[in-house]
Amino acid sequence: MSSNDPSTGETILREARMSWWALWPRVVLGLAGLVLVGWGLLRQDHVGYGVAGFGALAFLWFVGGALLRRSAMSVKLTDRYVVLQRGLVSRHTSTVMLNRVESLDVDQSLWQRMTGYGTLTIRGTGSEDLRLAGLSDPVGFQTAARQAIHAAAGSANF
Numbered sequence: 001m002s003s004n005d006p007s008t009g010e011t012i013l014r015e016a017r018m019s020w021w022a023l024w025p026r027v028v029l030g031l032a033g034l035v036l037v038g039w040g041l042l043r044q045d046h047v048g049y050g051v052a053g054f055g056a057l058a059f060l061w062f063v064g065g066a067l068l069r070r071s072a073m074s075v076k077l078t079d080r081y082v083v084l085q086r087g088l089v090s091r092h093t094s095t096v097m098l099n100r101v102e103s104l105d106v107d108q109s110l111w112q113r114m115t116g117y118g119t120l121t122i123r124g125t126g127s128e129d130l131r132l133a134g135l136s137d138p139v140g141f142q143t144a145a146r147q148a149i150h151a152a153a154g155s156a157n158f
Contacts, residue, residue: 010078014144018070019117022134026066033058075120075132077145080152082122084130096124098152104145106138 020027036055040048068088076083082101084094102125108118120138122130122145135141 010080012076012078013148014077014141016075016132016135016137016141018073018134019115019136020066020070021112021115021117021136023066023070026062026069030059030061030063030066033060033062073132075130075135075141077141077148079148082130082145084132094128094130096122096127096130098145098149100124100127101145101149104142106142108138 033055036058037052038055040050040052040055042048043051072088073084073086075085080098082096082098086092102123103121105121105123106118107121112118117134117136118138120132120135120141122132124130132138
């Protein structure tokens with residue numbers, strides 16, 4: 001993926017968000033809430049309607065929370081920076097220049113390797129470590145970042 005960011009004039013090489021697999025407990029609990037809704041509506045009495053209402057609230061709470069959590073974090077790799085943005089209402093943005101990246105570490109359990117998500121830690125010289133837990137395809141992002149770092153280092157030498 002390569003697109004231009006009109007606000008900065010940079011080329012976005014890759015963009016990643018939190019994986020749905022990292023949020024699976026919330027999604028499963030939300031689906032359990034839907035089962036309660038169906039069971040409660042089939043009963044067609046006061047207890048059933050109460051259970052259906054509780055199930056609907058559980059569904060909204062867990063699935064809505066998963067949606068908010070997923071949309072609240074994004075990481076972009078441009079031709080000059082790695083930019084991590086967190087938050088919906090209040091925003092925290094961390095930026096590391098590619099020539100300041102010291103290491104890119106990926107941590108994945110067996111389950112995370114099978115489902116394609118994990119934790120990417122970006123260590124930069126003179127800046128805070130960026131820890132991206134639950135990132136979808138962290139190995140692909142790591143590879144793209146390494147290629148961008150080598151390309152930036154090659155263009156800086158000329």
